[in-house]
Amino acid sequence: MSVALLGSVEEASILDLHSGALSLGKHFVNLYRYFGDKIQDIFTEEDFALYRDVRQRIQQRIAQVFGISSSAMYLTKPTFFSRMNSTGAKTTHDEYWHPHVDKVTYGSFDYTSLLYLSDYSKDFGGGRFVFMDADSNKTVEPRAGRVSFFTSGSENLHRVEKVQWGTRFAITISFSCNPEHGIADPLLGWGLSWEQGNPAEDRRKGQSSSCQVCDLQDLGKKEVKVFDGPAPLEWEGQGSINLSSLCWEETVKLVLTRILTAPTPDKEPLVSPSPTQAFKLKARWKKFRDAFAKDWQGVPYGDAHGKGRPWDGVCNYTQAESQTHLRALLTETCAEEWDRRQKCLLRSWFDAFF
Numbered sequence: 411m412s413v414a415l416l417g418s419v420e421e422a423s424i425l426d427l428h429s430g431a432l433s434l435g436k437h438f439v440n441l442y443r444y445f446g447d448k449i450q451d452i453f454t455e456e457d458f459a460l461y462r463d464v465r466q467r468i469q470q471r472i473a474q475v476f477g478i479s480s481s482a483m484y485l486t487k488p489t490f491f492s493r494m495n496s497t498g499a500k501t502t503h504d505e506y507w508h509p510h511v512d513k514v515t516y517g518s519f520d521y522t523s524l525l526y527l528s529d530y531s532k533d534f535g536g537g538r539f540v541f542m543d544a545d546s547n548k549t550v551e552p553r554a555g556r557v558s559f560f561t562s563g564s565e566n567l568h569r570v571e572k573v574q575w576g577t578r579f580a581i582t583i584s585f586s587c588n589p590e591h592g593i594a595d596p597l598l599g600w601g602l603s604w605e606q607g608n609p610a611e612d613r614r615k616g617q618s619s620s621c622q623v624c625d626l627q628d629l630g631k632k633e634v635k636v637f638d639g640p641a642p643l644e645w646e647g648q649g650s651i652n653l654s655s656l657c658w659e660e661t662v663k664l665v666l667t668r669i670l671t672a673p674t675p676d677k678e679p680l681v682s683p684s685p686t687q688a689f690k691l692k693a694r695w696k697k698f699r700d701a702f703a704k705d706w707q708g709v710p711y712g713d714a715h716g717k718g719r720p721w722d723g724v725c726n727y728t729q730a731e732s733q734t735h736l737r738a739l740l741t742e743t744c745a746e747e748w749d750r751r752q753k754c755l756l757r758s759w760f761d762a763f764f
C-alpha cells in the first residue's frame with residue numbers, strides 16, 4: 411500500500427497504517443479488511459520496518475530535544491500519511507486549513523510530529539505550516555525529510571495554508587505520555603487477522619475512540635470496486651481503488667530511507683524558549699480560548715471539524731461543549747503539565763538530511 415494510492419482520488423486524503431483507514435473520495439475504506447491476505451501484494455515487511463524505524467528515530471529526537479525519556483512516550487493514534495493538493499475539499503474532514511489545537515482535535519496527543527515528504531515551492535505551492543502565535547505567526551516550510559515537532563496543547567495553535575498547486579505529502583506521528591493511549595507499531599500481519607481484531611484497537615478498548623474503525627467496519631460491508639488500470643469515470647468517488655497505483659511511491663520511500671541512513675545534524679530550534687515565555691504562554695491560553703469562541707461562533711464544532719473528520723471522535727460536541735472541554739483541558743494542563751511544559755522547548759524541527 412502506498413502513498414501513491416492516496417493519489418487515486420483528487421483531494422486531500424489520509425492513510426492510517428494502524429487502522430488500515432484510507433480515504434477515498436467521500437468515504438473511508440479499511441484496507442486490511444478489504445485486502446485480507448492480499449495485503450502482502452501491497453505492503454512488504456520492509457515497508458513496515460521502514461515506518462517503524464522512522465517513528466523510533468523521531469521519538470528519540472523529540473525525547474532528546476524536550477528533555478524527556480523516550481520510554482515515557484507512547485505512540486498514539488491517529489498516525490497517518492496525508493496527501494493534500496489544490497482540489498477543493500469534498501468533505502469537511504478534508505479541510506485541513508482550519509486553525510486547531512491537536513490536543514483538542516485528537517485527544518490523546520501530547521507531542522505531535524510532522525515528517526514532510528515533499529518540498530514547499532518545488533513540489534507544491536501554499537501548504538506551509540503556520541503556528542498562530544499571539545505576537546506573530548511562525549511558519550514552517552515543508553521540505554522532504556524535515557521533521558517539525560511540538561507539544562500538542564493550545565500553546566501550539568496552528569493551521570496549514572491551502573495548497574495552491576502540486577501535491578504535498580506528510581506523515582503525522584504523535585505521542586502520548588499516557589500509556590493508556592499507547593498503540594503498537596503497525597504490523598503487516600494485522601491485515602491477515604483483521605477479523606480477530608486489531609491489537610492496537612484492543613489496547614484501547616473502553617476509551618473513547620478517536621479513530622474511524624467503526625465507520626470503516628460499516629464501510630467494509632459495502633462493496634468497494636477494485637480494478638487494474640485507470641478508473642472508469644463513473645466509478646470516481648465511489649471508493650474505487652486502482653491496483654496499479656498500489657506501490658510505495660519511490661520518492662517517498664527514498665526520503666524515508668535517507669532519513670534512516672543520514673546522521674542527524676544539530677540545528678537551532680525553530681523557536682527558542684525565552685525567560686518571558688511562560689508569561690506569554692499564559693496569555694496565549696486565554697487568547698486562544700477567546701479566539702476559539704469567536705472563530706467558531708454559531709458553528710457546532712462537531713459539524714465544522716469533528717463529525718466531518720471521522721478520526722476526530724473527541725470533537726463530536728457543540729461549540730459550548732467544546733469550550734467547556736477546552737476549559738477543563740486548560741485547568742488540567744495548567745495543573746498537571748504546566749511546569750513540565752514551560753520547562754520544555756515547545757517546538758523544534760530538524761532536517762533529517764541535506
Ligand SMILES: O=C(O)CCC(=O)C(=O)O
Pocket residue numbers: 492506512515524539568569570580582
Ligand atoms: O500536515 C501538516 O503540516 C499539519 C497537519 C495538521 O495540523 C494535523 O493533521 O493536525
Ligand SMILES: [Fe+2]
Pocket residue numbers: 510511512568
Ligand atoms: Fe494539527
